[in-house]
Amino acid sequence: MGLALILMVGAQAWAQGRQYGNLRGTAKDATDSILPGVTIEVTSEALQGTRTTVTDLNGNYQIVGLPPGQYSASFALQNFATVDRQFNVEVGRDTAVNVAMPVGGVREAVDVLGAVPTPLTETEISQNITGDRVDTLPMARDLFSIAELAPGLTANTVTDGQIAINGSFGYDNIYLIDGVDINDNLLGTANDLFIEDAIDETQILTSGISAEYGRFSGGVVNAITKSGGNRFxxxxxxxxxxxxxxxxxxxxxxxxxxxxxxxxxxxxxxxxxxxxxxxxxxxxxxxxxxxxxxxxxxxxxxxxxxxxxxxxxxxxxxxxxxxxxxxxxxxxxxxxxxxxxxxxxxxxxxxxxxxxxxxxxxxxxxxxxxxxxxxxxxxxxxxxxxxxxxxxxxxxxxxxxxxxxxxxxxxxxxxxxxxxxxxxxxxxxxxxxxxxxxxxxxxxxxxxxxxxxxxxxxxxxxxxxxxxxxxxxxxxxxxxxxxxxxxxxxxxxxxxxxxxxxxxxxxxxxxxxxxxxxxxxxxxxxxxxxxxxxxxxxxxxxxxxxxxxxxxxxxxxxxxxxxxxxxxxxxxxxxxxxxxxxxxxxxxxxxxxxxxxxxxxxxxxxxxxxxxxxxxxxxxxxxxxxxxxxxxxxxxxxxxxxxxxxxxxxxxxxxxxxxxxxxxxxxxxxxxxxxxxxxxxxxxxxxxxxxxxxxxxxxxxxxxxxxxxxxxxxxxxxxxxxxxxxxxxxxxxxxxxxxxxxxxxxxxxxxxxxxxxxxxxxxxxxxxxxxxxxxxxxxxxxxxxxxxxxx
Missing domain, CATH: 2.40.170.20 (TonB-dependent receptor, beta-barrel domain)
Structure with missing residues (x-):
C-alpha cells in the first residue's frame, strides 16, 4: 500500500509523469468575482479538432490530455467580452491560464507565449527539454544525454549509460517513450527504442514524484515522440x-x-x-x-x-x-x-x-x-x-x-x-x-x-x-x-x-x-x-x-x-x-x-x-x-x-x-x-x-x-x-x-x-x-x- 498526502498553499498540483499536458485556471469578472458557466475552447496545430469545457460553480476549469505545443483559447460568456489567450503546453505539466472578463466591450486578445510555465507551484523537481532546444545545443541527442541536463543527476555511475538521481542506484530509474517502459531488465539503461530527431519533448522528474508511478528509487525520464499534423x-x-x-x-x-x-x-x-x-x-x-x-x-x-x-x-x-x-x-x-x-x-x-x-x-x-x-x-x-x-x-x-x-x-x-x-x-x-x-x-x-x-x-x-x-x-x-x-x-x-x-x-x-x-x-x-x-x-x-x-x-x-x-x-x-x-x-x-x-x-x-x-x-x-x-x-x-x-x-x-x-x-x-x-x-x-x-x-x-x-x-x-x-x-x-x-x-x-x-x-x-x-x-x-x- 502507498499513501501520498500533499498540503500546498498556492496553485493546485496534479499528477505528474504524463505523456500530455493539462490546462487549468479560473475565470473571474473585473470585480474579482468568480464566473461559473464560461465556455472555453482551445485549438492548436498539435491537436486534432478542438477541445471545449465550461467553468464550474467555483469558476474553475480544466482540460486534461492536451498534446504539447502552442495553443489558443477563447473564453466566452453572455454579456461579457470574449477573451483570447495564447500559451504553451508542456509534457507532464499543468499550464495555468486565469482570465478576468470585462463586461461587454471589445474582444480582448493577449499573447502569453513568452511567459515561462513556472514549476514554482509544482511539488516535484523536474526539467522539461524540447527537441527544438536539444537541436540548438552542442550535445548528443539520446535520452541519457538529455537527462544529464536535469538537476540532481549525475552520470558518474558504475555502468556506462546509467544515471544516478539524488544518490540512487544507477540501475533504478524509469525511462519512458510515449508512456512505455524501455529499460533494460538488468542494467536499467534505456534501450535505443527511439530515433533522436523523432523525440518531441522530454521531462525528467527527480524528486517529489507522484504516486502514479512506481518501480524506481531514482527518478523518471519521460519522453514523447512526434505525431505528424495537418501540415506535411x-x-x-x-x-x-x-x-x-x-x-x-x-x-x-x-x-x-x-x-x-x-x-x-x-x-x-x-x-x-x-x-x-x-x-x-x-x-x-x-x-x-x-x-x-x-x-x-x-x-x-x-x-x-x-x-x-x-x-x-x-x-x-x-x-x-x-x-x-x-x-x-x-x-x-x-x-x-x-x-x-x-x-x-x-x-x-x-x-x-x-x-x-x-x-x-x-x-x-x-x-x-x-x-x-x-x-x-x-x-x-x-x-x-x-x-x-x-x-x-x-x-x-x-x-x-x-x-x-x-x-x-x-x-x-x-x-x-x-x-x-x-x-x-x-x-x-x-x-x-x-x-x-x-x-x-x-x-x-x-x-x-x-x-x-x-x-x-x-x-x-x-x-x-x-x-x-x-x-x-x-x-x-x-x-x-x-x-x-x-x-x-x-x-x-x-x-x-x-x-x-x-x-x-x-x-x-x-x-x-x-x-x-x-x-x-x-x-x-x-x-x-x-x-x-x-x-x-x-x-x-x-x-x-x-x-x-x-x-x-x-x-x-x-x-x-x-x-x-x-x-x-x-x-x-x-x-x-x-x-x-x-x-x-x-x-x-x-x-x-x-x-x-x-x-x-x-x-x-x-x-x-x-x-x-x-x-x-x-x-x-x-x-x-x-x-x-x-x-x-x-x-x-x-x-x-x-x-x-x-x-x-x-x-x-x-x-x-x-x-x-x-x-x-x-x-x-x-x-x-x-x-x-x-x-x-x-x-x-x-x-x-x-x-x-x-x-x-x-x-x-x-x-x-x-x-x-x-x-x-x-x-x-x-x-x-x-x-x-x-x-x-x-x-x-x-x-x-x-x-x-x-x-x-x-x-x-x-x-x-x-x-x-x-x-x-x-x-x-x-x-x-x-x-x-x-x-x-x-x-x-x-x-x-x-x-x-x-x-
Whole structure:
C-alpha cells in the first residue's frame, strides 16, 4: 500500500509523469468575482479538432490530455467580452491560464507565449527539454544525454549509460517513450527504442514524484515522440565521421596500428516525415535512422588490430487518429536491428575472442485517450517491448576451445583463447505493460477536486540459461609471456595457457550446467488514486494511495517473490514567493539480476574445480583438459543452496525535500531545493554458520559435496544517505533568447552499501559472507559512495 498526502498553499498540483499536458485556471469578472458557466475552447496545430469545457460553480476549469505545443483559447460568456489567450503546453505539466472578463466591450486578445510555465507551484523537481532546444545545443541527442541536463543527476555511475538521481542506484530509474517502459531488465539503461530527431519533448522528474508511478528509487525520464499534423513536414540529417580524424593513442602508435576507414563506411542518416492522411482526423509520422561504422581498433595488452563495426537500422511508424471529438487512438511500432563485430567483453585481449552479435529490439504501443465529458477523462495503453541477443558467444564445443581468464595479468581480467558466453543460448529481455486511468473533475462548495485513479500491470521477462561458454567450461589461468612481458604466441598465433603454475596462478576450472531457454516472469500489479483538492485560490491538498503486488514465476515452477510496497508527500507554499516541502517513499524495481538469484534463469548451476594435475602449457596440453585432474572445491546451485526469506522485497528510499522560490515577473523563476534521501531494506545474501549447508547433487544424483547456503533477506544494518542542494532558474529575456540552467551540490552521498556492479545491475555485498571473520570496519566501512560527485 502507498499513501501520498500533499498540503500546498498556492496553485493546485496534479499528477505528474504524463505523456500530455493539462490546462487549468479560473475565470473571474473585473470585480474579482468568480464566473461559473464560461465556455472555453482551445485549438492548436498539435491537436486534432478542438477541445471545449465550461467553468464550474467555483469558476474553475480544466482540460486534461492536451498534446504539447502552442495553443489558443477563447473564453466566452453572455454579456461579457470574449477573451483570447495564447500559451504553451508542456509534457507532464499543468499550464495555468486565469482570465478576468470585462463586461461587454471589445474582444480582448493577449499573447502569453513568452511567459515561462513556472514549476514554482509544482511539488516535484523536474526539467522539461524540447527537441527544438536539444537541436540548438552542442550535445548528443539520446535520452541519457538529455537527462544529464536535469538537476540532481549525475552520470558518474558504475555502468556506462546509467544515471544516478539524488544518490540512487544507477540501475533504478524509469525511462519512458510515449508512456512505455524501455529499460533494460538488468542494467536499467534505456534501450535505443527511439530515433533522436523523432523525440518531441522530454521531462525528467527527480524528486517529489507522484504516486502514479512506481518501480524506481531514482527518478523518471519521460519522453514523447512526434505525431505528424495537418501540415506535411520533415527533416533529414547526415552525421559523417572518419576514424583518422581522431589522433592515435600512444598504445596504437607503439603497436604501429593505423586508424583507417572512409566517410562512406562511417555515416549516420536520419529522416523524418509526417502529415495528414485525413485533416483533423488521421495523421501519420515516419522516422528512419541508418548507422554504419567501420574502423580499425586495437585490443589491450596484445595490441592486436581488428576492424570494429556497427550496422544499425531503426524504423518508426506512428498513426494518430481522432475517432470522435476529444477521443484519440494512437498506435506505433519501432524496429531497431543491430549487427556488430566486437570483442566478447571489453577486457578481451585475443582476436580469437571476437564475436558478431545480432541485437533485435522492438516496441509496439497502442494508446486511447478520451474526454467523455467536461468532467471525465479516461486513458488506456497496451505495449510490448522485446530485446534479444543472438550469436553473442562461442560456437565450438571442444574443451580446448574454452574461454580463459587471467586475473593477475594485464587488465586484471584478460579474456583469451575463445569468446565468453554461448551462441547456443540466446537471451531475451522483454516486458509487457497494460495501464488504464480515469480523471474526474468534481466541484463542491468546499472546493474543486480532481480525482485520478488507475492501475498498471507490468510483466518483466528474462529468458536465458546463463550459459557462460559453448564448451560448458571457463578456465581461470595465466598465459605465457615473452621476456619483454608481451603475450607468447604458439606456431598458430594463439595464446599459450599455463597449467600447474605456482600460486596464485594455479588454474581454476568453472563448469556450468545451464538449462537453455530457462525463463522468469516478474509481475507487478499496481493500483493508485489521487485526489487533488483545490480548497480555494491559496490552499490545495493532494491525497493519494498506491498499492503494489509483486510476484514471480520461473522455470521449474520456482516462486521467489510475493510481496507489496509504498509512497507519502507533504507540500506548503504561498503566493509569488513559494515554499514547499515533500515527503515520499520510493520502492525500487524488481530486477532479474537480484530476484532471480534462486532460479536457473541467467545463473547456470556451477562447480568450481581446482587443477591438481602435472604442470604444462598450451592448447594441446591434454592433462589440462582432463576431468580427472580437477577437484571440486565449491558449488553454486541456485535451486539447491540459495534461499529467499518470505516477503523479500526491493530496497526502499525515503525522501524529504524543502523548496523556496520566486517568480521573476511573468518570464522566469528561481528556485532552490534541499533533498534528503535515506535508503533501507537492502537485499543481502547471508552466509553464516547458523545459515546451514546443503549437499549439492547433479541431475543424475551424483554428489558434488556439501556447501554453505546463501540466504537472501532484507536488512537495515547497511546504509546509503544523501543530502543535496539544487538550484534552478529560467528567464525568457526575449522570445528568441532564453537563459535556463541548474546547479547541484552533493552535501553528503555516503554509505557502506554500493549494491551494484559494472554491467551486472543489482547485486548484494560481501558484508554478511562469513561475518564471524569479516569485521564491519574492514570489509564494509562507511564512506563516499561510487556515484558521489560534489558538483
Amino acid at each position: 513536414s520533415g527533416s533529414f540529417r547526415a552525421s559523417l565521421f572518419k576514424p583518422d580524424w581522431t589522433a592515435r593513442t600512444p598504445f596504437e602508435i607503439e603497436n604501429d596500428n593505423d586508424r583507417t576507414g572512409t566517410l562512406a563506411d562511417n555515416t549516420t542518416y536520419e529522416t523524418t516525415v509526417g502529415g495528414p492522411i485525413v485533416r483533423d482526423r488521421l495523421w501519420f509520422f515516419y522516422a528512419n535512422r541508418r548507422q554504419r561504422e567501420s574502423a580499425d581498433d586495437t585490443l589491450p595488452v596484445s595490441g592486436a588490430s581488428f576492424v570494429r563495426s556497427v550496422e544499425n537500422d531503426r524504423n518508426l511508424i506512428k498513426l494518430t487518429g481522432s475517432i470522435a471529438p476529444g477521443h484519440t487512438l494512437e498506435g506505433s511500432y519501432l524496429r531497431n536491428m543491430t549487427n556488430q563485430v566486437r570483442p566478447s567483453i571489453p577486457s578481451a585481449i585475443d582476436p580469437a575472442t571476437l564475436t558478431s552479435p545480432e541485437i533485435p529490439n522492438d516496441l509496439w504501443v497502442a494508446t486511447y485517450r478520451g474526454a467523455v465529458n467536461s468532467s471525465l477523462f479516461i486513458e488506456g495503453r497496451v505495449s510490448r517491448r522485446e530485446f534479444g541477443s543472438r550469436n553473442q558467444g562461442g560456437t565450438l564445443t571442444a574443451a580446448k576451445e574454452s574461454p580463459f581468464l587471467s586475473v593477475f595479468q594485464g587488465t586484471g581480467l584478460d579474456l583469451f583463447n575463445a569468446p565468453a558466453f554461448d551462441s547456443n543460448d540466446p537471451e531475451d529481455r522483454n516486458n509487457r505493460q497494460v495501464t488504464a486511468s480515469a480523471t474526474y473533475f468534481l466541484p463542491t462548495e468546499l472546493g474543486t477536486h480532481s480525482i485520478k485513479g488507475g492501475f498498471e500491470h507490468f510483466q518483466s521477462t528474462r529468458t536465458t540459461g546463463g550459459s557462460q561458454s559453448a564448451t560448458s567450461f571457463i578456465f581461470i589461468a595465466p598465459y605465457a609471456e615473452n621476456p619483454d612481458g608481451s603475450p607468447l604466441l604458439d606456431a598458430d598465433g594463439r595464446f599459450v595457457p599455463l597449467f600447474g603454475a605456482p600460486a596464485p596462478f594455479f588454474p581454476i576450472r568453472l563448469e556450468y550446467f545451464p538449462v537453455l531457454g530457462a525463463s522468469i516472469d516478474i509481475n507487478t500489479l499496481s493500483f493508485y488514486v489521487n485526489d487533488s483538492w483545490a480548497v480555494n485560490d491559496h490552499v490545495s491538498v493532494n491525497l493519494g494511495v498506491r498499492a503494489e503486488k509483486i510476484t514471480s514465476d520461473a522455470t521449474d515452477s520456482l516462486v521467489g517473490l510475493d510481496t507489496s510496497a509504498a509512497v507519502p508527500r507533504l507540500s506548503l507554499g504561498d503566493g509569488r514567493f513559494t515554499f514547499q516541502t515533500t515527503y515520499s517513499h520510493y520502492v525500487g524495481k524488481y530486477s532479474e539480476s537480484q530476484f532471480a538469484r534462486n532460479t536457473i534463469v541467467g545463473i547456470a548451476p556451477e562447480l568450481e574445480q581446482e587443477y591438481i594435475g602435472p604442470p604444462g602449457q598450451g592448447r594441446n596440453f591434454a592433462p589440462g583438459f582432463d576431468d580427472a585432474n580437477y577437484e571440486t572445491v565449491g558449488a553454486d546451485f541456485p535451486t539447491q543452496n540459495v534461499f529467499f526469506e518470505d516477503g523479500l522485497k526491493s530496497p526502499r528510499t525515503k525522501e524529504f525535500t524543502v523548496s523556496g522560490g520566486a517568480a521573476l515577473g511573468t518570464r522566469g523563476y528561481a528556485k532552490v531545493t534541499y533533498i534528503n534521501r535515506r535508503a533501507s531494506d537492502f537485499v543481502e545474501d547471508f552466509v553464516t554458520l547458523d545459515g546451514g549447508s546443503t549437499t549439492v547433487t547433479g541431475n543424475d544424483g551424483e554428489e558434488f559435496g556439501t556447501f554453505s547456503n546463501l540466504n537472501f533477506r532484507n536488512t537495515d544494518a547497511l546504509e546509503r544517505n544523501y543530502d543535496g542542494l539544487e538550484f534552478q532558474g529560467r528567464f525568457q529575456a526575449t522570445n528568441a533568447f532564453l537563459i535556463d540552467g541548474s546547479y547541484t551540490v552533493q552535501i553528503n552521498n555516503d554509505g557502506n552499501f554500493e549494491g551494484e556492479a559494472r554491467s551486472a545491475g543489482a547485486i548484494s555485498s560481501n558484508a554478511f559472507d562469513y561475518p564471524e571473520v569479516t569485521p564491519a570496519n574492514r570489509y564494509y566501512p562507511t564512506g563516499r559512495l561510487k556515484n558521489f560527485q560534489r558538483h
